Amino acid sequence: MYCKILFYVHIFAMSRNNITGIMDIENAKAQMKKGVLELCILSILNRQESYPGDIIEEMKASKIILVEGTLYPLLTRLKNAGILTYRWEESTSGPPRKYYKLTPEGEEFLQELLGAWQELVSAVKTVSVKKLN
Amino acid sequence: MNKTITANVGGFVFNIEEQAYESLSRYLAAVRRSLGADECVDEIMQDIEHRIAELFREFLQKEHKEVIGQQNVAEVIAIMGEPAAFAQEESRTENEQASTTWSDEQTDKQFFRDSDNSMIGGVCSGISAYFGWDPLFLRILFVILMIGFGSGLLLYVILWIIIPEAKTTSEKLRMRGKKVDVETIKQRFNDFKKDVEHLSTPEGKRKMRRASSRMADAMSESAKNFYDIFGRALGGVLLILGLLFLIWLIKATISSSFMISLSEQGITAVNFEEFGNAFFGTSTRTNLVYFAVIGLILMPILGLLFAAVRLLFRIPFKTKAIGAVMGLITSACFITLTVIGIQTGTDFAKENSQVTTTIIQTNSDTLYLDSSSDIYFSDHFKHHDDTFFELLKFEEKEIVYGYPLVDVEQSPDSNFRVNINREARGSNQTEAISRAKNIDYQFAVQDSLVTFNPWFSSPRADLIRGQQLKVNIQIPNGKTIHLSQRSDRIIYDIQNEEDLSDEDMVGFYWTMKEKNLHRK
Numbered sequence: 001m002y003c004k005i006l007f008y009v010h011i012f013a014m015s016r017n018n019i020t021g022i023m024d025i026e027n028a029k030a031q032m033k034k035g036v037l038e039l040c041i042l043s044i045l046n047r048q049e050s051y052p053g054d055i056i057e058e059m060k061a062s063k064i065i066l067v068e069g070t071l072y073p074l075l076t077r078l079k080n081a082g083i084l085t086y087r088w089e090e091s092t093s094g095p096p097r098k099y100y101k102l103t104p105e106g107e108e109f110l111q112e113l114l115g116a117w118q119e120l121v122s123a124v125k126t127v128s129v130k131k132l133n
Numbered sequence: 134m135n136k137t138i139t140a141n142v143g144g145f146v147f148n149i150e151e152q153a154y155e156s157l158s159r160y161l162a163a164v165r166r167s168l169g170a171d172e173c174v175d176e177i178m179q180d181i182e183h184r185i186a187e188l189f190r191e192f193l194q195k196e197h198k199e200v201i202g203q204q205n206v207a208e209v210i211a212i213m214g215e216p217a218a219f220a221q222e223e224s225r226t227e228n229e230q231a232s233t234t235w236s237d238e239q240t241d242k243q244f245f246r247d248s249d250n251s252m253i254g255g256v257c258s259g260i261s262a263y264f265g266w267d268p269l270f271l272r273i274l275f276v277i278l279m280i281g282f283g284s285g286l287l288l289y290v291i292l293w294i295i296i297p298e299a300k301t302t303s304e305k306l307r308m309r310g311k312k313v314d315v316e317t318i319k320q321r322f323n324d325f326k327k328d329v330e331h332l333s334t335p336e337g338k339r340k341m342r343r344a345s346s347r348m349a350d351a352m353s354e355s356a357k358n359f360y361d362i363f364g365r366a367l368g369g370v371l372l373i374l375g376l377l378f379l380i381w382l383i384k385a386t387i388s389s390s391f392m393i394s395l396s397e398q399g400i401t402a403v404n405f406e407e408f409g410n411a412f413f414g415t416s417t418r419t420n421l422v423y424f425a426v427i428g429l430i431l432m433p434i435l436g437l438l439f440a441a442v443r444l445l446f447r448i449p450f451k452t453k454a455i456g457a458v459m460g461l462i463t464s465a466c467f468i469t470l471t472v473i474g475i476q477t478g479t480d481f482a483k484e485n486s487q488v489t490t491t492i493i494q495t496n497s498d499t500l501y502l503d504s505s506s507d508i509y510f511s512d513h514f515k516h517h518d519d520t521f522f523e524l525l526k527f528e529e530k531e532i533v534y535g536y537p538l539v540d541v542e543q544s545p546d547s548n549f550r551v552n553i554n555r556e557a558r559g560s561n562q563t564e565a566i567s568r569a570k571n572i573d574y575q576f577a578v579q580d581s582l583v584t585f586n587p588w589f590s591s592p593r594a595d596l597i598r599g600q601q602l603k604v605n606i607q608i609p610n611g612k613t614i615h616l617s618q619r620s621d622r623i624i625y626d627i628q629n630e631e632d633l634s635d636e637d638m639v640g641f642y643w644t645m646k647e648k649n650l651h652r653k
C-alpha cells in the first residue's frame with residue numbers, strides 16, 4: 001500500500017512536468033490496454049491453468065499486449081494480492097515454469113471486474129452513440 | 134572470432150559473446166530501474182531471467198549453436214519489450230525517460246552488495262568484488278574503524294543502504310553499473326529495513342553469530358600473524374625503551390640531581406633537593422614534588438613495560454586492576470603537584486623593586502666599566518647563552534645568582550650615576566619589599582673605574598622568589614663610557630647607534646649623544 005502511494009505521488013510529480021505527453025494518442029491507447037490487461041489475464045487463467053508463455057501467445061494473438069515484459073510485473077503483483085496462485089512445473093526446454101491459476105478470491109475479483117467491464121462497455125456505447133447522433 | 138563470457142541466467146549457464154553480455158546486463162539493469170520502487174522487484178526479475186533463459190535455450194536449439202550472440206539478445210529484448218514496458222502504472226513520459234537512461238547507460242558502473250559471500254550485509258564483499266580485492270582486508274579495515282573510531286559502523290550502515298544487493302544472476306555477474314539516486318536509495322532503505330528485520334529472525338541471528346565468530350576467527354588468525362611479527366617487534370622496542378627509561382630514572386633518583394631544564398643547550402642538571410627547598414620552601418614539599426614527579430614519569434614507563442611483556446610473552450595480566458592502581462597513583466601525583474604548584478605560585482603574586490642611586494664623583498670625561506673576576510661561576514660564559522640553572526649556586530646561608538643585568542642610558546644631569554635596581558616577589562608587598570632589600574650586591578668605584586660583581590645573592594630563607602638585579606649606568610650627554618672586554622659577562626642589551634650586540638660592543642669607547650651611544 002505504502003509503495004503504491006509513493007508510486008502515485010511520483011506519477012503525479014512526473015505528469016505535472018510534462019502534461020502534454022498525456023494527450024499523445026499512442027499513450028491513450030496504451031493506457032486503455034493497460035486498464036483491461038488484468039481482466040484479460042484473469043479471464044485466460046479462469047479458463048485454464050497457464051504459464052506466462054501461454055498467456056503471452058493468447059494475448060499477442062488478440063493484440064492486447066505485444067511484449068512479454070508487461071506481463072511479469074502484473075502476474076507477480078496479482079499473486080501478491082492473493083488473486084493468483086502458482087505451482088512449479090519442470091520444463092524440458094529450460095528452467096521450471098510457474099503455472100498460475102485463480103484463487104477463490106481471484107474468481108470473485110474476476111466476476112466483479114467482468115461486471116464492471118460490462119457496465120463500462122454499455123456506458124461507453126451509450127455515450128458515444130448519443131454523440132454520433 | 135569473439136570473446137565469450139560464461140553467464141548464469143536464471144540458473145542456467147550460457148556462453149554469451151562479450152558484447153551481447155554487455156547489452157543484456159544493461160537491459161536487465163534498465164528493466165530493474167523501470168520496475169521502480171516495488172517490493173516484488175526481485176521476484177519479477179527472477180521470472181524475467183527464467184524466461185530469458187528459456188528463450189536462450191530455444192534459440193540455441195533452433196540455431197544449432199552454443200553461443201548466445203548480439204542478435205539473440207536483440208530478439209529477447211524484442212520479445213520481452215523495452216524496459217519502459219515493464220513499468221506498469223507509470224505514465225509514458227516516465228517510460229520515455231527510463232528508455233533514454235537505458236540507452237545512455239553504456240559506461241555505467243555499479244556497486245552491488247554481495248549477499249552470497251556476506252558476513253553481515255555484504256558491503257565489504259560487494260566492494261571487493263567490484264575492485265577485485267580480497268574482502269578480508271576491507272573487513273579488517275572496517276573492524277578497525279568500528280573499534281577505533283566508531284564511525285565504521287555508521288559508514289557500514291550507510292553503505293548498506295545505498296548499495297543495492299545483487300540478487301539476480303546477471304547482477305551478481307556484473308556487480309557494477311548503476312547510479313545512486315534518491316529513488317533507488319529509498320528502495321534500498323526499504324530493503325535495508327527488511328535486511329535488518331531479517332537479521333533479528335533466528336536465521337539472521339544465526340548468520341550474525343556466524344559472522345561474529347567468523348570475524349573473531351579471522352581476527353585471531355590474522356592477529357596471530359600480526360602479533361607474531363609486528364607485535365613481537367613492537368614488544369621488543371617497547372621493552373628496550375621502557376628499560377632505558379627505567380634505568381635513567383633510577384640513576385637520576387640515586388644521584389638526586391635530575392632537575393631537568395630544557396634549554397637551547399639541552400638538558401642541564403641542578404641538585405634537585407637544594408633547588409626544591411629554595412623553590413618550594415620546605416623539604417616536605419620538595420619530597421612530595423620529588424615523589425610525584427617520579428610517579429608521573431614512572432607510571433607510563435611501567436605501562437610501557439607491561440605492554441611490552443604482554444606483547445612478547447602474552448602473559449594474561451589483570452589489566453583492569455593494574456590500570457586502576459596506576460591511574461590512582463597518577464592522579465594522586467597530579468593532585469599533589471597541582472596543590473604545591475598553586476601554593477608556590479601564590480608566593481609570586483606581588484612584585485617590588487628597590488632602587489638605590491650612586492653618583493660617581495670624577496673629573497674624567499670617560500667612565501670605565503669593568504666586571505670583577507667571577508668567584509662563583511666562570512668568567513667565560515658565552516654571552517647570556519647560559520640558563521637559569523647554570524647560574525644558580527647554593528651556599529651555606531645564601532643563594533647566589535650569576536646574572537646581574539647592566540644597561541647604559543643617558544643621565545638626566547651632568548653626573549655619572551649608577552642605579553642599582555633590586556627586584557623580588559612575594560605573596561604580599563611587605564614580603565616582596567623585604568626580599569628585594571635583602572638582595573646583596575657589591576660594586577667598587579675607583580675614580581672613573583667602576584667594577585661590578587657578576588653575581589648577586591639573597592638569603593636562603595628568602596627562597597627563590599623572582600630575585601633580579603638590574604644595574605643602570607647613566608652617562609651625561611657628550612661624555613664617554615669604555616666597556617672592558619670582561620664586561621661582556623654582565624652587560625645586557627645596551628642600546629647603541631650601530632645596533633651592535635653586546636658582545637661586539639666591548640673593547641670600545643662609546644659617547645652618549647642624544648640618548649644614543651656612538652662609537653668613538
